[in-house]
Amino acid sequence: MLMKFADLGLSDELLRAVNDAGYDEPTPIQASAIPSVLMMRDVIGVAQTGTGKTASFVLPMIDILAHGRSRARMPRSLILEPTRELAHQVAENFEKYGKHHKLEMALLIGGVSMGDQIKALEKGVDVLIATPGRLMDLFERGNILLTGCSLLVIDEADRMLDMGFIPDIENICTKLPKQRQTLLFSATMPPPIKKLADKFLENPKTIEVARPATTNINIKQIAVPVRQDKKRETLRTLLRQDEVRNAIIFCNRKTTVRELNKSLKRSGFSSGEIHGDMDQPARLAELELFKSNKVNILVASDVAARGLDVKGVSHVFNFDAPWHPDDYVHRIGRTGRGGATGIAYTLVTPEDAENIDNIEKLIGQKIERIANPLAAAPDSEAQESESASPRRKRASAKRETEAEAASAAPKKSASRRRSASADKADAAPIGPSRKAAPAPAKSPRKADAAEPAAPSEPASAIRSPREEGAAIDWNGPIPAFLDVRLGV
Template sequence: MTKFSDLNLDPKVLQAVAETGYDTPTPIQAGAIAPALEGRDVLGIAQTGTGKTAAFTLPMITLLGRGRARARMPRSLVLAPTRELAAQVAENFDTYAKYTKLTKALLIGGTSFKDQDKLIDKGVDVLIATPGRLLDHLERGKLILTDVKIMVVDEADRMLDMGFIPDIEEIFKRTPFTRQTLFFSATMAPEIERITNTFLSNPAKVEVARAATTNVNIKQGVVMFRASAKPREATEKRALLRALISAEGDACSNAIIFCNRKADVDVVAKSLNKYGYDAAPIHGDLDQSHRTRTLESFRDNKLRFLVASDVAARGLDIPAVTHVFNFDVPSHAEDYVHRIGRTGRAGRSGVAIMICSGRDEKNLEDVERLVQNPIPRLDNPLGVTAPQPAEEASTTDAAPKRSRSRSRRGAAKDMPAANTPAPVAEQDVQSPEAVATAPTPATQKAAEKAPDQVADKAADKAAPRPARQPRETAKPARDDQPARPRYQDRRDNGPRIIGMGDDTPSFIAKSFEERAKG
C-alpha cells in the first residue's frame, strides 16, 4: 500500500501531513501527486469527498519550495467556483504549508479590494480566487499572470453549471503557455472535455471512480410526497421533513438540508427553529461574514442543522456530517452527487434522504439515469394525507354553494338563488306547451290590477315581430347643415375619376382601338 512518504514530497510537507493524522493517500491523491511532481498536466476525475484538494495542494507546495514571488505576479493560481470552496482551499494550504515560507492571497467577493491589493502588492506564491473577483483585479490592472507556473481548476463541472466557462477561458489566455495545469472535476461533461483538449497538453488522466457515481458508504432513499391540497403543499412538506429528522433519532447528530431556491432556504430554517430544531440558513444572498460564521458554527458542532442552497453543495469538507436531506430534488442531476457527498466522507458512513413531490418526478428520473441505479423508495412517516377523489366529489356535492346577495342590508342572504329551479312534484309535471302558456305568479298578480294591460302585452308577444330595419348610415340633417353620410372622407379630392382618366397608357388605348376596328 502506498504511503505519503513514498510520493517524493518535501519533508516539511510530510511533517505537516503527519500532524493531520493521515499517512495513507486516497486513490485520487496517489494517482495525481506523482505525475504532478514530474511537471505533467493532470486531469483528475473523482467523486466528491475523495481528497481532491490535497491531491493538488501537496505537490504544488513541494514544487514552489524553490523561488520567490514578485509583486503583483503570483507564481501559482487556484480557481474555485464558490467563496466557501476557495476559503477551504486556503485553509488546506495553511495546514500543509505551515513549515514553509510560502505566502498566499485569497481573492473572493464580499471582502475589501483594499486589503486584497495590499497582499498582491507584497507578492504571493499562491493565489486562490473565484473567477469573478480575479477578473475584477485583472481589469483594474492590479494583477499580472505571466509568471504563473502552476494553474489549478477545482470543481470544473460546477464552474460549467455556474456559467464560469467563458471566464475560465479568458483567464487561461492570460497565463503563459508553458504553465502546468491541474484540472479536477467530479463529472466529465462535453464542454469540460472540450476545455481540457484545448488547454491541457498530454495530461495524465487519473480516474478513480466512474463519473457521477455516488459513495457506496452513503445509504440513500427517497420519499414520494403528495399534498392533501395545493395550498397546503409547502406546510405539509416541511412537516414531512421534521418527521424524517425525528425518525432518524440520535443517529442524526447533524445534517445539511438542501433546497433549490434561496427563498425556501430561509423559510425552512425559520420553520425548523420554530419547532425546536437548531438550524441556520446559508445562501448566496447572505453577507460573506455571516456565511463564514454560520459554517464555523456548524463545523464546531455548535449548530445542528445547516439549511443551504447549492452554494454549499460543492467542496465543503466537514467530515462529521451524518445526514443530508434533499428538501427538493435538484434541478441538475449532477448536483445530487455533490449534495450527498457532504456525508460519508473520509471512509465514514452517511445517510441521504430526499423528498420528491409530483413536479419533481422528472428530475428524479434524471438523477437515477445519471447514477445508473434506482434510489430506494421510503415510506412516508406521516402516512397518506391526501383525500381520495371520491371523497372530494361527495364533499362537493353535499354542500352546494349559496348565491351571494348584492343587497347592502343582507336581507336576502339566505334566499335561494334566482336561477335555481324549485323542486317539482311528480304529479305537477306538465307538457312543454302547457308550461310555455302557463302564467307566471308575477303575470297573475299584474293581471288582477290591470287585466287590459296584461292582455295587450300578451298579444304583443304572440304577434310576429317586424323585420329588423337596416341601420341608417346618415344622421338627420339639421336646418342649417345638409346631411352627411357616416365615415365619409371629408377631404376634397377633386372630381371622381373613372378608370385611368387621362393617364391611360398608349399601348392599352391602342389595343382597344384595334379591337373596335376588328
C-alpha cells in the same frame, strides 16, 4: 498495505489540518498526484467527480506556496473553475486545509462586487481562484497581472469545453510565464482537451483513476420538490411525518446551518449544529451530544460529511442539494452504515435541476421522486388547530354558524327586493308603442351631488292586476256563454 497521508511528503502543519478534517488515508488520485505535484511536475488527472481530485491539487499547492511571499496585483498561483459554485468549494478547501499556514487567497467570480476583489488583489494574494469570465474582465481593466503566476490549475476541463471557455483559457495561458507548473484535471479527454494539454503542458504525468463506488444499496434515496420559501416548512413536516430516530441535516453554507438550527429549536426540535467556523473542541462537544442522543438532530455543513461515523443514524436530509455530486455520496453515506438501512431525503428546488442530473450521472441511478408532503400534512400551527379540544371546536362551529346566519339575513332581504322589482317590471305593459323616456340632464352645479336612492317597495305591497281593478287582456278563445253570435 494502505497508504497514509503521512507517506506523501506533506508538511506536519498540513497533516494536522487533514487530520482535523477527519481524513487519514488518501484516495487513489491523491496518492498518485500529490507526490508528483510536490516534485513540480506537470500533471494530467483524468478522474470522475467524487474521487477526491480537489484535495489532490489543493494540498500540495499549500505546501509549495508556504515558501515565498505574495506581491500586489501579482498572484503566485491560479486555479480556473467553470462555475462559481466550484470556485467556492475550492476556496473552502483552501480555508480548511490551509488554516495552519499564513496564505492569502482571493475569489474572483461573477455576481459579486468587484470592489472587494480589487482590494484583495492590491494587497497581494498567494492563490487566486477564478472563473474565466471575471478573470479576463479584471485583466482587461488592468487590475491584475499574471506575470508572477508560477502554478496554474485548470479544473473540470471538459466542463470548460462544454461552456465555451476554451478560447478564454488559451488566452489566459498566454498571459502567464512560460516557465510554470500546470495541472489539468478532467473527467474525460475529448480531442479539444487533449490538444489544449499538448499545447500548454510540458512532459506531464498522466494519472487516471476508476469511477468511484456507487451509493450504498441499503440507503433509500428520495427527492422532494419544493419552493425555496417552503424548504423549512417541508423539512419540519418530513421530520414529524417519518419515523426519525436521529438525523443529520446537511446545508451548503455555514450561515444556513446556524439559522436552520435556531429555527428547528424554536419549533420544538432537539437539535445541534456543526460547521467550519467552530473550533475543534466545540465541534467534538456537539458531536458527543448527538452520539449520546441528548440531541437527535445534527445540522451540519460538509465539514462533517467526511470522517463522521455515528452508528444508527436513521435519516439524512439534504436541506440544500449539494453543489458537487461527490458531496452527495459522502453526505448520504452517514446513514445505512454497518449493514443497517437508512433513508436520505433531498429537497430539490427548480434551480437544483442541473445538480441533481449530475448526481444521478455519478451514482448511475435515478433518485425516486415523491410529492411534497405539505399538501397532505399541515405544519405546526395547523396541527395545533386540529388538536383543539372538542368543546373549543363546537364553540368555534357555533360561532361560524351564527355568523353565516347573520350574513344570510340581509342577503335574503335583498333577494326579496330584487324579486319584487322584477315582478313589478313584468306586470307593466310592454309594447311597440312604449318608448323609454330620455334621462333628464343633470345641471352642472348639481353634477357632484349624490342622488337619493329610490325607496324599495316591500314584497307585500305589490298587488296583482286583478286586485288593482285593472283590465285584463284575454288572448284565448271566447267562451260559449259570452259569444253574442250564439244568442245566449
